[in-house]
Amino acid sequence: MKITVKLFAYFRDNRFNVEEWEIKAQTTVGDIVDSLNIDREEVGVLMINSRHTQFEVEPKEGDILAIFPVVGGG
16 A cells, blocks of 8 residues: 655655655554664654554555654753
8 A cells, every 4th residue: 555654854864755655554653663764762743644643553545644753952
């Protein structure tokens, strides 16, 4: 099935901004994050179709997954 993966902020460094991915059934959001070599502790927000989601969720055909890093500041 095809989904769209969007990365934000420094997650884009040496990766991509937006890509269409072909994933297998039962692939979780966590599997996708892991395949990008992103430390799960660095992930601040995960969204599917503009709604918050969790690492355990399995995206469906046509979903848009957005991955945002933890935001720091002072």
